[in-house]
Amino acid sequence: MLPNVKEFIRPETVQEAYALLEKNRKATVLLAGGTIVSQMRSSNIETIVDLRKTGLDKIVQKPDEIAAGAMVTAEQFRQDRLIADRYGDFFYDSFGLIGNWQLRNMITLGGSIAPRLGWSDITTCLMTVGASLLVYGQDDYQTLCIGDYFQIPSSERPIITHIILPDEDWRYAFYRFARSAFDIATLNMGIAMKLNDRRIVSSRIVCGSRPMFPARMESVEESLVDLNFDEQTPGIVRSLVYDNFSGGSNMIASSEYRNHLASVLAERAVKKIGEIIL
Amino acid sequence: MKITINVNGKTHVVKIESAEMLLDTLRRLGYKSVHRSCDSASCSSCTVLLDGNPVLSCCVFSATADGRFVETVEGLGSGEELHPIQKAFLEEGASQCGYCIPSLIMTTKALLAVEPDPTESEIREMLVGNICRCTGYEAQTRAVKKASRYLRGDEE
């Protein structure tokens, strides 16, 4: 429990929330689903700014994209009609592997990305579908890709208000490996492919829980451009991922093990994409 | 600060500390069925229904529950009469030490509200967060199935 909190504020607009954050960043924490903030023990935090009333809990279709509010919960997102229409079972299935029902009712999209958790399946999945972030800060609203958001120094970092999901006709697959059913991923892997007939036009290979923050394997993506998708493709991706993996060791697994898992999960993900198109 | 919460149909106006957790508030109000075990969102012993959805009260800030509806197992059944879910849990021996049971019963209630006739794999998937160290889960699966039959009127 945070021992020195003196104020719990429930602003009704993002602008108000940002102003509160700016007042004293070191002593302020933004509250989304609560699963992270409830575990904090810092005695520096004196103000909690709750984003619950800021209206960021809706999923809306815009002209070329879907905008999901940062306070949308994982369960709400995976059960959403718009998301199902656009992505089929991709999010329903992959978010279904996250935590458990209770946690999915609490954890939010924005709250999963903002703490920069290496093991977040949500972040990997969102990066796989090419999501970007709509953020509000000193430069008003702007759109950033997830990686760029963390380039901003934490002392100036804006508030994530929406996850922007582009309209695109790609194929997606996600796999995670964990030591047990309720465990953070030892490694997770999301793969997206844009195909023209059988030709790979473009792809996203996103590997998370390495244990570092999810990252795209751009050299693998480049090697795949213009390849014809056939029975050999999963094996090719497997060896490319194996050769290009960069990860680390921690108490959950060694880097060598993760390297193997990354290549195997990538192969399986590509096979699954193959099942859809072949 | 002061919040107003409705627990099992009863309205409480309660003074809380800014960073207080719903688990602490509920226990202070006398809802002792809400159990503290891991205190870190990983065992589900503190599950309550918040506006009908199962959540972990050990990581819900009480202030965010202001104006909302909370359900705990104290609200089930009437007088001496057990709720069908409670009855099924008792009959199937689904409770040993009982510490995880109130939260499991509430999660089951939420499950049966969205899926009145769950399969064994749905039961396991939806209740996976509810850790039980005593029973080995088998009797609990039998109990949830029995409860669903009770509630659907398939079994007296």
Place this chain on the structure above:
Amino acid sequence: MTPLAEEKIREFNVVKKNTDKVDGKALVSGKPVYTDDFDARDELQVKLVRSPHAHATIKSIDASEALKIPGVVAVLTSDDLPRVCFTRAGQGYPEPSPYDTFVLDRRVRYVGEPVAIVAAETEKAATAAVKAVKVEYELLKAVLSMDDAMKPSAPTIHPEEEASGIFDAERNIAAHFEMEIGETEKILKDCDVTISRTYHANTQLHAMLEPHVSRSYLDPNNRLVIVSSTQVPFHARRILSRIFNIPISSIRVIKPRIGGGFGGKQALHTEQYVAAVTLATRRPARLIFTREEVSMATNIRHEMQYEVKIGASKDGKIRAISMDGVSNTGAYGEHALTTLMVSGSKTLPLYNKVEAVRFSGNVVYTNLPPAGAFRGYGAPQGLFALDCIVDELATELGLDPLTVKEMNSIREGESSPIFKLMGEGREGVEQIVRSCKLQECIDRGKELIGWEKRSKGMLPDSRRAKGYGCAIAMQGSGIAKIDMGAATIKMNEDGSFNLLIGATDIGTGSDTALAQIAAEVLHVTVDKIIVYSSDTDFTPFDTGAYASSTTYVSGNAVKAAAEKVRMQILQGASEILEEPLPNLELTLAEVHSKETGKTISYSDICTQLFYTFNQRQIGATGSFVGEESPIPFMATFAEVEVDMETGQIDLKKLVSVADCGTPINPVQALGQLEGGTMQGIGWALFENVMYSQTGRMLTTDFFTYKVPTRMDYGELICELAESYEPTGPYGAKSIAEIGIDSPIPAIANALYDATGIRLREAPFKSEKLLFEILSREV
């Protein structure tokens, strides 16, 4: 000759029926029944200052800043407490565990060891005070593995002169045991096949959901009252009396409902601290542990490693076994000797036809969390080694492992010299196995797993490999000639009975099983039995809930008390009805004359005896101590699939069939078996305790320590074999522990069957398995 099992399997009125738990309605209703559910006025909240170092001496403690925090009432250090050396282990007296512990010491021996006690008006103030207490340490070299403990360079962990009962303090050996029957080495040399292997079972956390908690206060007569989540209220009273030098008559220990124990509450973890605060301040006090404290600073399972040798003739007859072990007791020697002995005494008699057998081991101190009692109590560690080496031997001989286990294992009417040689902490007792349905367990298990038609090898997807394994196990029922239980029954004028028992229901359902035994004797329905358990002021003595003792030991005590009460009811009826005793019999809540047909209800008998006729109280106390410890048996079968590309182990199916004699309450008995089995599955596959390089436990929550969930296994089938133990209450023996013994070896054997790789360190990890698979492919 003693009657054997088949002769007495039968049906009963109340016993062997699925009565609802007597506390079940309260539990499913979420009633306030646990220690922390009771609010108290003016109560101090207690927190402990804990050591961040694995091994250090305390140079100074400065509490002045902490005492300035508003609401902080007291900070107690070792200077404020009596320096009494004791063991926290809740065992019979005198305890077989060394006296090597102080409530607070000037030396710390593991990360998390208490250094000072803080008491404040609020939990928040207590937490702040813990941070504000300044402790200056002088660091000592720490021993962080079993291998290092006995090295000449290792520091001595227990140099204190007050300690007693340590086998060899200078070499960090808390306990040692060895025994031999026959000439083991000679026969091993003479065998057609002899193999030697080493197996290592790592520690495990109890992870009971209710944290350790106790409350204390002084009653109006200034007696110290402790309400505690404990498995051993009577031992707690005795130990507190010794520590604080107050008479047993001035202490009352109350056990409310308990949220799980598994051995983890068979020691004093919180009681001494609240008692210290209440005695110092004269105020009520409460201490509830955080999950981190439960994990790193109570007790854990003894990590054990066994080097095993086994020799057999070509036809599979096992001729000699030798087990040489080392056990890690951590910073303190709680249950050190006894868990070591049980790892031999409750495994080796399975193979009673050997010509020679040898068992020896050292239990060593390390600067890791203290190990203690944990379901199985050494037996699963020993069985991992023993069952797997029999499996490996069979492979070596080209025989079916199950056939080798069947042909060499103990049977009804047989005995083993080990029963006499190895007890718990001392010599055991001679006994023959009066009931043993091991073969029936095996046969039924084979049927349930599909043993005869099993197919192993790669599945059609050519990435998963399937395999099957089996293991057989035994336990005991209480500690013979040590565990004693007592029960008092008194009759009320509505024909109900109060059953007062020292036996400690920690969630097992023992209150219900014991009520059923009383109801069976007294010819009433279970609702007529009002159970009150474990309050040292109001219930008779019982050693406590451990060693699979309650149904057998306390159950026999309840039966004895009920039989006395039954006689008194008949006597009362005889006086009232003016009929000779031999004419009378009990029917449901009535006494009936076979001669005259006259009938009188229990209610009438008791009402008259209370108020109008030959006035007196019907009531009696019975007690029981086992002359032997009847053995439950079990066969376990596992079906696994291994993902050969990731090493992921998928437990598809696990079957355990146990012989526990008569199941007093079949649903509850099955629940014990299923629960124990699941803990065994957890230990085999998921529950991995990790430490930092400085000895701090890293796996203190359920994100890092993986208790199995309901999605972590495929099918689990547990069944009970029909059996009857002649010395047990209505034929019962124990079921509480045995379930945990066999999943590790059964799964290890199945993994070998699937992959050809033999894992000899539990828990079995996917990463390790994958690299074994890869190294073999190269």
